[in-house]
Amino acid sequence: MNKLLVSDIIDLSTGTYLLKCLNNKLKITTNGDITIYIINELINNLDILVNDNSNITVFMINKNNPNNIDININEGNNTKIDFNYTFINHKDNTCVINNNIKGNNNNSNINIRNISNIGLSKIINNVYIDKLTKNNIALEDLKGINNGGLVHIEPNIICLSNEVEANHLTTIGGLDKDSLNYLMSKGINKDNAKELLLKGFIYSNMDEYIKSVEVI
């Protein structure tokens, strides 16, 4: 794991990186097979350029009231990106993601999880697929839990190409009553059952490293 303190622009090549940000703007250019962790950083602008033949996985989590954020992902040709972002807001928050697919043979998964404790949380995910592009796959999986606050999600796919596979999954709701009952039937009180379910939701798009760091 490479731990990097970055100002605003960084070029990354094959490897695993934990990024600590000095500024609230971050522009990442990627080449190769790369895993990026961004934990509890206050960023307003995140730009990711996925160069040709690159394979990128991003795990970004902010449980302490993140800033409003604009995320721009630009993909070339023959790329794969798994972008996983989880956040918990305690005030109004807006997260806009623009996933721009400009080349061919790209595969992108955008997985967002949000718990809105207080205020309105807006998640706007725009997938743009350029004209005349081929063999692209795009999935947006956006889930929010109204946990005192409210979640608003806009899953947009703007597709100008005929040769694309694009899907979106969006759910907003409270905690599942049957799941709560199930945990309570094991002798777990309601507060602890809620805590377990929320924790499960927060980490559902994260990997073991994030879980281990966050638990500690």
Add this chain to the structure above:
Amino acid sequence: MLKLQDFSLSVKDKILFNNLNLTINDGEIHVLMGQNGVGKSSIAKAIMGDNNYQVQGHIYYNDEDITNLSIYERSQKGIYLLNQSPMQIEGVTNAEMLRVAVASRSNIPINIFKFNQELENICASLELDKSFIHRDINVGCSGGERKKIELLHMWMLKPSLIILDEIDSGLDVDAIKIVSKSLKKYYELYKPSIIIITHSSSLLNTFDNYYVHVLNNQKIIKSGDKTLAEDILNKGFKELTDTFVIRKRNENE
């Protein structure tokens, strides 16, 4: 001891049972049988405290009226429902859930090493890969694996009243053997009261003696010993229910 007294059960204005009385003493095994849709699973859920059901009358457990207690409180008192299709809980592992559940039953801090060792031993006895301990509850599991996971939870939580709601449904022959063996071992060790809901003999063969109650038309229409279950499994419910209908008609006339 579990006692249903003047127990009426309804769901969304549909009356399932009316003034039913049933007593299950400590260590006794009672089998509820009846045609599909008669409300057997609903009784199980109502005893567990599912608030989708409206209960009138009383449910006593160990001489305490638990009619208005929550699911959590009933579980804490030792009641455990083993469902025919257990929930999947994404993001919560079996170990995590059990740590919280076991800790909430005892004031003694959990010794993680012993706790994990116990989980591994139970997995081995259930022929369940120990990797399931740290996997999300029932996610991506087959029907057989789910039932074994629920038995893993049972062994860790050590309930004194177990409700088995058609846990033999959908299990292959080998899985039924393992599940039956595990239940028999638990019964011999802890002598819990058990309520079994089933349509087949596979699970009943596990136990030497048990009581049988046939449910129909909002009531228990017949009670007996294991020979009653054998009769029903051989002849079906029709003879019994037809007799009940004729008797009711005569009573009304």
